[in-house]
Each structure stands twice: as C-alpha cells, then as structure tokens.
Amino acid sequence: MSEPVSALRGRATSGSVQVSDMGLQGMISLRCDLSFGKLKALSKDLVGAPVPALREAQVRNDRAALWMSPDELLFLMPHTEVDDALSRIAKAMKDQHHLALDVSDARALLRVEGPFAREVIAKLAPVDLHPDVFGPGQVLRTRLGQIAAAFWMTDAQTFQVICFRSVAHYAFDLLEASAKAGPVGHFPRGT
C-alpha cells in the first residue's frame, strides 16, 4: 500500500499571520436534492451537524458540512473515515438519485491564522469580506488570485481554505506573500 501524503507535506510559515498545511483531510462531495428528508440524519451521523443551508458552514471540530451549491454539499472528516462514510452515504441515499465521491486526495486544506487573517484573504479574493458580511458559520467559493478556492472561518482570526491539490503550492505561496506584505488596516484587527 502506498502511504497517502498531503501536497504541501506539512509546510508552514511563521509570522503574525501564519499559513499552514492542514495535512490529510477526508472530503466527500455529495450531489443530490438537498431537500431529501434523510439527509438530515445523514449529516448528523457523518459530522454531527445539521444540513447546511444556503452558504452555510456547519463546523464541528475536525468535521464539517459545507454548502457548495444548490445541489452539492462537502463533508469533511478524518481521512481514515472516508471509506466508512461513503458506505453510510450509500445506505442512507439508497434509491435516491445522488453522487457521492471521495475527493480527499484531489484537494488541499490550508489554515490562515492571525490577527489580520481576514485581510490576507481579502487581498486575494473578489468578494466582500467585511466582518458584518462574512464570518464564522458561512462558506464562500470564489477565486484566490488565479485559482478556484473555498474558505470558511472557524473563529474571528482563523480561515480554512480548500483548493485543488495541483495548485496547492500556488495557493500557499500566494497566502504567504499576502501575509508577509502585512495588514492593510481596512478591517478592525482580530475580526
């Protein structure tokens, strides 16, 4: 058996806003009718959280359910639990049109943490990141520089960022450069 490794192999920066590889992360993309009744129990079973509503991120420690589109959710869980989760999904979604896919090794998960983390991201994405508009509990899919990314906040100073594995180093370098360039002073610190 080959040993699974993350694209960034634990890369991390120091500084007042730190960028770090979060290592292996189980991720399952589920496409289906999000109003399907049994989805509630399934989400509870997989991540201990309700089905996320529009643009919602339901985060529970190292698990999460993220709203990706009107017919798509992303479930996060420990990497070793993915196979088991897939069989539980197959059971719960039996006879219901759906697509469940293990995308763990197609993606990278990074963390951006520090007092001006919000500005580190805001400099790179064409979205409104004002604390009144975006905060913990929400998820955004957009662009970071030239690549597609999704991110959410776990607290006022911490972002988690998902991108494709093939562009993980670009994402890291970009976030590192944005962090090194320092705060802009546009948003209040620590929000």
Added chain:
Amino acid sequence: MLILHCPHCDRMVDETDLHPGGEAHLKRHGPEADAEAFENYLFMRENPKGVHFERWRHVYGCGKWFLAARNTATLEVYGTYPAQTHQPPQTIRDTITERQPGWAWGDFR
C-alpha cells in the same frame, strides 16, 4: 467591471468569478431544421447598443448558469434570473420599461 447577483447563491458576484455564455433565450434548431433556421441558430446574434439578455455561469462559485438583463451601453444591470426561465420575468421587463421606454430585443418588449 460588472457585479451580478447570482440567483443560486443569492449574493453579488464579481465579473471575474463568472464566465460569459453569450446570448440568452436562444431557441435550439437541430439537424432536422432547414438550413436558414440552423444558420440563424448557430451564427446570427443580437448585437444591441442598449438592452441585452445574456447567459452567465458562476464558474468560480456554485458552477450554475443564470441569465442577466443589462444595458451594453450604460452597463446598468436590470436583474438576473435562473437559466431555467424561457422568457425574461415580467418584473425584469417592467424594470427595463421604466428605464428604457419602448425597448425591444428579439421578440421581447
């Protein structure tokens, strides 16, 4: 720079998060159509200075298609609506009429 409302994400989206998909409300003419109808479907497009209807895809976001009514001259956006809509909704037509009385686009007015 355009900022359009994605009806699927219910949020304002920057043009650079979107991919343009050309003219909206095209009626497809397949291989059975006569040559002229097929040519019209493939090649002939509206090219208005003014009110226009377009397809856009929220490519960096939800990945879904939607339609937009906007003005190519003033860049004013009259509204957006889901791609599964065969005609511009009446509310959007009313908005356009308010801003551009007497407008016409294809068969719509």
